[in-house]
Amino acid sequence: MPNHSNEELVSQIESSNKRKYFLEKLSEKVFLFCSLLSVISLLLIIGFVFYKGTHPFFAEGYSFIEFIFGLDWVPSEDKFGILPMIVASIFATIGALIIGVPIGLFTAIFLAEIAPKSIARIISPAVQLLAGIPSVLYGVFGLAIIVPFLQNHLGLAKGQSLIAVILVLAIMMLPTIVTVAETSIRAVPKTYREGSLALGASPIGTIFKVVVPAAKSGIMAAIVLGLGRAIGETMAVILVAGNSLVLPTSLTDSIRPLTTNIALEMGYAFGTHQEMLFATGIVLFSFILILNLVLAKIGSKGGK
Amino acid sequence: MNTTKMDRNKGNEQQIQNKISVNDLNLFYGEKQALFSISIDIREKGVTALIGPSGCGKSTFLRTLNRMNDLIDGVKISGDIVIDNENIYRSNDVIKLRTKVGMVFQKPNLFPMSIYDNVAYGPRMQGIKSKKVLNQLVEDSLKSAAIWDEVKDRLKSSALGLSGGQQQRVCIARAIAMKPEVILMDEPTSALDPISTLKVEELIANMKKDYTIVIVTHNMQQAARVSDKTAFFLNGEIIEYANTETIFSMPKDQRTEDYVTGRFG
Amino acid sequence: MRKAKDYFFQSLLWLSAIITIATLCIIVGFIFYKGIHLINLDFIFGDYSPSGGGGILPMIVTTIYTIVISLLIATPIGILAAVYLQEYAKQGRLIRIIRFATESLTGIPSIIYGLFGAVFFVTVLKMGMSIIAASLTLTIIVLPVIIRTTEEALKTVPLTYREGSLALGTTKLQTLYKVILPSAMPGILSGIILSIGRIVGESAAIFLTAGTVAAMPENIFSSARTLTVHSFLVTQEAGDIELAAAVGIVLIVIILILNLSATFISKKLNKADY
Numbered sequence: 107m108p109n110h111s112n113e114e115l116v117s118q119i120e121s122s123n124k125r126k127y128f129l130e131k132l133s134e135k136v137f138l139f140c141s142l143l144s145v146i147s148l149l150l151i152i153g154f155v156f157y158k159g160t161h162p163f164f165a166e167g168y169s170f171i172e173f174i175f176g177l178d179w180v181p182s183e184d185k186f187g188i189l190p191m192i193v194a195s196i197f198a199t200i201g202a203l204i205i206g207v208p209i210g211l212f213t214a215i216f217l218a219e220i221a222p223k224s225i226a227r228i229i230s231p232a233v234q235l236l237a238g239i240p241s242v243l244y245g246v247f248g249l250a251i252i253v254p255f256l257q258n259h260l261g262l263a264k265g266q267s268l269i270a271v272i273l274v275l276a277i278m279m280l281p282t283i284v285t286v287a288e289t290s291i292r293a294v295p296k297t298y299r300e301g302s303l304a305l306g307a308s309p310i311g312t313i314f315k316v317v318v319p320a321a322k323s324g325i326m327a328a329i330v331l332g333l334g335r336a337i338g339e340t341m342a343v344i345l346v347a348g349n350s351l352v353l354p355t356s357l358t359d360s361i362r363p364l365t366t367n368i369a370l371e372m373g374y375a376f377g378t379h380q381e382m383l384f385a386t387g388i389v390l391f392s393f394i395l396i397l398n399l400v401l402a403k404i405g406s407k408g409g410k
Numbered sequence: 411m412n413t414t415k416m417d418r419n420k421g422n423e424q425q426i427q428n429k430i431s432v433n434d435l436n437l438f439y440g441e442k443q444a445l446f447s448i449s450i451d452i453r454e455k456g457v458t459a460l461i462g463p464s465g466c467g468k469s470t471f472l473r474t475l476n477r478m479n480d481l482i483d484g485v486k487i488s489g490d491i492v493i494d495n496e497n498i499y500r501s502n503d504v505i506k507l508r509t510k511v512g513m514v515f516q517k518p519n520l521f522p523m524s525i526y527d528n529v530a531y532g533p534r535m536q537g538i539k540s541k542k543v544l545n546q547l548v549e550d551s552l553k554s555a556a557i558w559d560e561v562k563d564r565l566k567s568s569a570l571g572l573s574g575g576q577q578q579r580v581c582i583a584r585a586i587a588m589k590p591e592v593i594l595m596d597e598p599t600s601a602l603d604p605i606s607t608l609k610v611e612e613l614i615a616n617m618k619k620d621y622t623i624v625i626v627t628h629n630m631q632q633a634a635r636v637s638d639k640t641a642f643f644l645n646g647e648i649i650e651y652a653n654t655e656t657i658f659s660m661p662k663d664q665r666t667e668d669y670v671t672g673r674f675g
Numbered sequence: 676m677r678k679a680k681d682y683f684f685q686s687l688l689w690l691s692a693i694i695t696i697a698t699l700c701i702i703v704g705f706i707f708y709k710g711i712h713l714i715n716l717d718f719i720f721g722d723y724s725p726s727g728g729g730g731i732l733p734m735i736v737t738t739i740y741t742i743v744i745s746l747l748i749a750t751p752i753g754i755l756a757a758v759y760l761q762e763y764a765k766q767g768r769l770i771r772i773i774r775f776a777t778e779s780l781t782g783i784p785s786i787i788y789g790l791f792g793a794v795f796f797v798t799v800l801k802m803g804m805s806i807i808a809a810s811l812t813l814t815i816i817v818l819p820v821i822i823r824t825t826e827e828a829l830k831t832v833p834l835t836y837r838e839g840s841l842a843l844g845t846t847k848l849q850t851l852y853k854v855i856l857p858s859a860m861p862g863i864l865s866g867i868i869l870s871i872g873r874i875v876g877e878s879a880a881i882f883l884t885a886g887t888v889a890a891m892p893e894n895i896f897s898s899a900r901t902l903t904v905h906s907f908l909v910t911q912e913a914g915d916i917e918l919a920a921a922v923g924i925v926l927i928v929i930i931l932i933l934n935l936s937a938t939f940i941s942k943k944l945n946k947a948d949y
Contacts, residue, residue, distance in 0.1 A: 123505050126846045133848045137759035140752045144822065145776040147815045151783065151791045158794065212691030220688055229696060231938075236699050238930045240876035240903045242910075243923045247702045250709070250916045277702070280695050310681040338784020340879035341907045365786045365879070372793055372883050380794075387790045394782065478842060483765050509844035519835035521854050532843035535853070581839075588843055 155391070159384035162186075166378060173385060179351050181371070181379040188386055190353040194268065194361035195337070195393065197354055198347075201272035202279060202336045207329055209276075210283030214328070217284065218291040219313050230288060237281035241335070245342025248274035253346055262358050266348030269357040274346050275339060279332035286331055290324020291317060330401055337394055340365040364390040429454035429592060429622040430475065435489035437470060437479070444470050446646045448489070452639075457614060457623045459633035459654065462643030463669070468626045471643070472594050475624065476511040477504050493592065509536065511592040512585035517601045518577035520569040525552075525561050525580060528569045532588045547587050555583035556613050575606020582613065593617070595625040599632065611636050630670055634658050642666045706927065710920030718921065723889050731922060733891040737806060737899040741881065742874050744810035744895065745817060750867060753821030758851060760822070761829040780819040788812050789883030797884055804886030804898040812884045813877060817870040824869060828862025829855065861940045868937040875929055878903045902926055 162168040168186065176187015217226045217233075249266075252273050257265030294317050302312040318325070348360025349370060362370075368383050368390075375383055430452040437445035445467050452458050460468040470479065477498065479485045491498050498507050509532070520528050529548045538544060548565070552558040557579040561572070569580060578598060585593055595614070599607040614623060614636045627633050633640050634654060641651040642663075650657060650666045661667045721730025756773075764770045792812030802808040832855050840850040856863075878901075886898030887908055900908065906922040909915045 123503055126505060126848075130846050130848055134759070134763050137755045137763055141756035141759040141764075141773050141822075143752055144756060144780055144818055145773055147818065148776040148780055150795070151780075151787070151815070154791055154795055155787060209691045209694055212688050213695040216688040216692035220685070221692070231934075233695070233699065235931060235934050236703070238872045238876065238934060240878065240906070240923075240926050240930075242878050242903050242907045243706060243919075243926065244702065246906060246910050246916060246919045246923060247705055249910060250920075251701075251705060277698055281699065284695060308677065308681050310684045311677075314684065334782060334784070338786060340784075340786045341882065341903075345907070345910055365784065368786050368790055369879055369882060372790065384790060384794075387787050390784065391787060394784065398782070476842060478838065481838070481841065505844045505846065507844075508842055513838075513842035515835060515838060515842075517835060519833070519839040521836060521839065522858060531840070531853070532845070535843065535845040535849050584839075584843065 155384050155387050158381050159386075159388040162378055162381045162385065168378075173382070174389070177353060179367070181375070181382070184378070186378075186382040186385075188364070188367070188389065190351055191362055191364045191367050191386070192389065192393075194347075194354050195363040195365070195390070197268055198271045198275060198343070198361065198363055199333065199337045199397070201268070201357075202275035203329070203333060205272065206276035206279040206283060206332060206336070210280045210328070210332065211287055211325065213280070214284045214287035214291055214325075215313060215318065218288045219317065230285075233281050234285045237285050239281075241278055241339055241342045242345075243342075244274055244278045245345035247277075248342065248346040256358075260358060264348055264360055266346050266360055267358045268347075268354050268361045270346040270348075271343055271361060271363070272357070274342055275336040278339065278342065279336045282335055283328045283332040286328035287321070287325050290321040290328070293324065294320045326401065326404075330398060333397060333401070334394070337390075337397065338365060340369045344369060364393070427454045428452065429493065430624075431490075431492040433490045433492070435471075435474065435487065435491060437467075437474060438486040439482070440484040444646050445474075448648055450641060450648060450651055452622065452624060454622050455619060456639070457618045457625060457637040459637035459640045460624065460626045460643060461628075461630060461633050461640060461669070464628070466643040467646040468641075468643040469596055470646075472596055472624060472626050475592070475594055476508050476513055478513065480504065509588050510590055511594060512588055512590035513594045514578070514581050514585055514596070514598045516597045518574060518581050520572075520577050520580055520584070522568065522570055524566045525569045525572070526565040528580060529584050529587050532584065536588075548583075551583040551587040552580070554586050554617070555579045556609065556616070557583060573606070575602050575609060578602060578606070578610060579613065582610070582617075586617075590621065592622045592624065595623065597626050597628055600628060607632075630658075630672075642669060644669070703927065706920045706923040708920075709917050710922070710924045713917060713921035714924055719925065722891060725889060731902065731905065731925065733889065734900055734902045734905040734922070735925075737885070737892055738875060738901040738903075740806045740892065740895060740899075741810045741813055741885070741901060742871055744807065745813040745874060746867065746870065748811070749814045749818045749821055749870065753818050753866075754825050754856075754863060756818075757822045757825035757829060758856075761826050762847065762851065762855070777819045777822050780815065781823070785816065785877055785880040786883075788816055789880035792880060792884040803896065804884065805896045806885055806892055806899055807895045809881045809885035809901075810895070812880050813874050816877065816880060817873055820870050820873060821863075821866050824866025825859070825863050828859035828866065831862060832858045861943055864940050865937045868933050868940070872930055872933050875901075875926065875933075876903060877901075878907055882907070902929075 163170045163173070173186055173188060174192070175189050176185065177189055178185040178187050179190070217230055221229070248270055252270050253265035255265070256262055256267060256270055298316050298320055299312055302316040303309065307315065343363055344366045347362060347366055349362045349366060350360035351362055352359060354361045364386050368386055371379070372383055428451045432448055432450045435445055435448040436443065448471060460472060462468045473479045474487065474491060479487070487499060493511065521531065523531070526548055529551050530544045533544060533547055549558065552561060557576060560576060561580070569577065572580065599610050602610065611632065614625065617623060625637065637654045639652065640654040640657040642649045642657060644665055650661055650663045657666060658670055661670060718730050719735070720732055723729040723731065723733050760770065760773060789812065792808055796802050796808035796811050797804055836854050836858060837850055840854045841847070881901050882904050885900065885904070887900050887904065888898040889900055889905070892899040902922055902925060906919045906926065909922070910919040
């Protein structure tokens with residue numbers, strides 16, 4: 107190596123370092139700005155939804171209590187009560203959880219612990235694929251199969267009902283719950299199982315007493331994700347809910363959950379009516395927050 | 411710089427000068443102090459070994475010499491490190507520092523690119539584009555690292571396909587390609603088999619006429635074989651620093667003796 | 676006694692698995708059974724005719740528009756944001772706030788995004804019901820997905836690569852685009868594919884921001900409907916289950932292709948490691 111290129115190198119280095127440090131500082135600022143965009147978006151969304159949604163109560167003299175506990179939603183008569191929708195959302199979500207969570211978890215346990223490897227290797231990716239299918243298609247299925255089935259076998263005048271919503275949401279959350287829970291169950295170290303089996307526990311007992319508790323946090327995550335999918339679901343629900351504005355009293359009542367109310371009326375709403383849809387959004391939002399907190403509580407209690 | 415500390419090594423070869431001068435260096439990880447008042451002069455062109463039990467601070471110290479500790483959050487440093495009359499923690503040009511002070515790591519850490527691209531990586535990043543210059547630089551560096559003959563026919567294939575020992579020598583070539591004056595080696599053979607280790611040691615012995623080498627090693631035979639001077643670290647302090655022969659044959663400090671004779675560590 | 680209990684639980688597990696698998700098979704089977712006879716080249720590449728019998732090309736084009744526009748915006752922003760979080764930021768309050776915001780965005784249901792987009796982009800920014808308004812809404816929806824997957828991908832890049840590069844006197848920026856991003860690329864690509872899936876599957880937010888016009892969009896400021904919205908509307912308005920199912924087949928095939936390519940890429944990723 108001739109000596110001069112060493113000097114060449116050194117001189118090049120000296121001249122370009124200043125520019126490099128400048129670029130370094132500049133790029134860090136750009137990266138920071140990009141990461142702040144998600145904060146800005148969140149603030150924008152929350153600010154916007156809350157500003158719009160609280161406006162009627164602060165500026166137009168509407169009562170928040172009447173909004174929450176009102177039974178009538180007749181925008182043309184200036185009546186905005188969403189109790190039926192709140193109750194519908196709660197019933198639909200809890201119903202879907204009651205059906206979807208145990209079946210989903212048991213399926214996940216089956217796939218991770220009991221199913222022969224060759225079967226699990228086909229089914230697990232297939233279930234994963236189904237988690238990615240647009241939820242609208244579940245609604246189409248619900249309307250085409252579940253609704254007529256209920257109509258014919260339960261003797262309903264209209265098959266679109268709370269139970270139809272519950273079934274569609276439960277089916278929809280299955281792939282999500284199965285996929286996430288299966289991953290976390292598989293992640294439980296083999297030694298746990300061996301330890302339990304060595305103590306004379308049966309394979310099934312080991313699964314329920316050792317493996318499942320060890321995978322608890324992943325299972326909770328699975329439930330939260332499934333729940334998130336169910337509670338926020340809109341378009342599939344519209345197809346099977348019936349959308350009547352009555353306080354649901356039985357599984358066969360036609361319902362209108364919070365989400366569908368927004369989607370159905372947003373197209374033509376303006377003024378106070380539109381703001382009340384934002385208020386509905388706030389309620390939905392709080393609802394999700396509360397459910398997540400409750401689930402987190404249950405999860406941490408179960409750990410003791 | 412305290413010139414009286416300078417070690418004049420019985421005047422063999424040429425006159426030996428100090429390359430690196432460290433004075434009262436303290437280093438903290440957050441609240442925890444990891445290095446205590448380190449003062450050491452490291453001679454130019456030669457091998458200085460840093461030995462000591464794990465967690466004694468020798469690697470941490472090595473990484474202060476090219477400011478690699480800057481990458482870790484919460485590291486604070488006081489004291490002076492002077493390389494060629496420049497206080498490296500006063501000047502903020504770490505790019506210049508790291509082009510001058512190269513480093514070879516514990517495990518070979520070649521990038522997932524071809525052998526050629528790995529060696530040419532540093533020079534390219536300095537803005538050298540000429541194919542001719544790069545070709546020459548890659549060839550020279552690989553030759554200096556005694557790996558040219560093994561890889562010259564596969565320069566364009568992935569560097570990760572080489573054996574561990576070969577990879578480590580390409581890492582050395584990659585450092586050499588930057589034309590550094592100092593090369594820091596952090597236990598460069600700890601992940602290698604005995605034969606590869608021997609090759610790397612031979613390489614180090616050949617390199618010391620051109621470079622100032624500071625090597626951290628766990629292996630006392632290695633320190634004895636390759637180094638001219640040895641510093642013994644314990645709990646973040648330098649216990650003893652002397653000619654390698656002296657450290658291994660007649661250490662002054664009882665703790666050094668205990669360590670080099672294998673009584674602990 | 677214990678044996679009986681074990682037997683009971685074992686049967687429960689089998690039963691659940693059978694229910695899940697059967698249900699999912701029935702759904703996919705149903706969609707294919709109902710829709711497959713409509714699938715042909717004219718259906719996929721033909722223009723839509725409101726009187727029926729036409730193709731779904733406008734919806735495919737609209738779907739592609741929304742994918743391309745939202746990814747063009749969300750991908751660079753998301754990747755750079757993840758780079759900041761993983762490579763530059765020091766632990767502290769700012770980082771916690773950014774992470775919290777990103778996680779919160781993931782938890783917001785799409786109808787709320789739709790609500791926001793329908794007023795902010797459509798009305799306030801005067802975009803009207805349009806592909807661009809929907810795409811910008813979708814950008815916010817997929818941004819956290821891209822940030823999260825890119826962060827995960829960056830985490831898998833060994834620290835030694837960064838050290839090795841920086842020790843050669845390179846800047847962080849050089850290290851980033853020469854070593855770190857190329858190594859993280861497979862993971863980032865899977866994230867992008869995941870986002871495409873999310874965009875294709877999205878309905879409520881698009882319904883409220885892009886409108887429902889069933890015609891070939893002239894440009895990105897036109898109102899139009901995506902495949903998913905189309906599937907919804909033909910079911911709700913016309914009760915045309917067969918058409919909805921045929922669109923469903925197209926959607927399932929798209930998702931299948933996306934999944935397969937994500938799997939393929941992540942397999943490549945594993946091979947690229949030592």
